Amino acid sequence: MDVFDAIYARRAVKHFDPHHEMTQAEVDRLLEAAIQAPTSFNIQHWRFVVVRDPELRRQIRANGNDQAQMTDASLLVLMTADVQAWRKQPERYWANAPKEVADEDRAVLPAARGVRSVPRRDPAAAACAFTPPSTTAPS
Numbered sequence: 013m014d015v016f017d018a019i020y021a022r023r024a025v026k027h028f029d030p031h032h033e034m035t036q037a038e039v040d041r042l043l044e045a046a047i048q049a050p051t052s053f054n055i056q057h058w059r060f061v062v063v064r065d066p067e068l069r070r071q072i073r074a075n076g077n078d079q080a081q082m083t084d085a086s087l088l089v090l091m092t093a094d095v096q097a098w099r100k101q102p103e104r105y106w107a108n109a110p111k112e113v114a115d116e117d118r119a120v121l122p123a124a125r126g127v128r129s130v131p132r133r134d135p136a137a138a139a140c141a142f143t144p145p146s147t148t149a150p151s
């Protein structure tokens with residue numbers, strides 16, 4: 013698909029068939045596509061929570077402005093983030109990078125740790141926002 017066709021054809025989908033069920037292969041393919049999204053330092057600290065329990069989905073809907081897609085879409089994914097992910101072997105992020113990139117990343121990583129004026133949740137929220145929203149799909 014042409015990139016401009018993709019941009020102009022995309023719409024926020026608000027109505028879903030509540031009886032449609034996605035196959036596990038379709039869910040896997042979507043989530044696999046979602047993790048192609050960029051993250052700061054390539055930390056990949058988003059954590060996708062697939063909510064399947066109907067009662068839990070009803071509660072989420074009640075707390076989410078009663079938006080029908082929270083119960084009616086065949087897949088509901090909560091975007092969460094591990095704000096401590098940077099502690100877990102951060103050298104993995106630049107393992108395959110050229111030396112100058114690795115040196116720079118090692119030097120500036122503290123900004124991602126939430127020291128001083130950079131709250132840890134901000135890069136985490138940005139990473140979640142970069143992934144394809146669950147209510148959005150090509151028309």
Ligand SMILES: Cc1cc2nc3c(=O)[nH]c(=O)nc-3n(C[C@H](O)[C@H](O)[C@H](O)COP(=O)(O)O)c2cc1C
Binds near residue numbers: 025
């Ligand atoms: C940050 C953000 C939050 C949004 N939140 C919701 C939402 O809670 N519920 C919803 O139905 N649509 C939500 N939308 C989708 C917008 O309503 C939609 O993108 C906008 O109306 C433009 O329509 P389009 O995406 O079809 O061009 C959100 C969009 C953005 C960018």
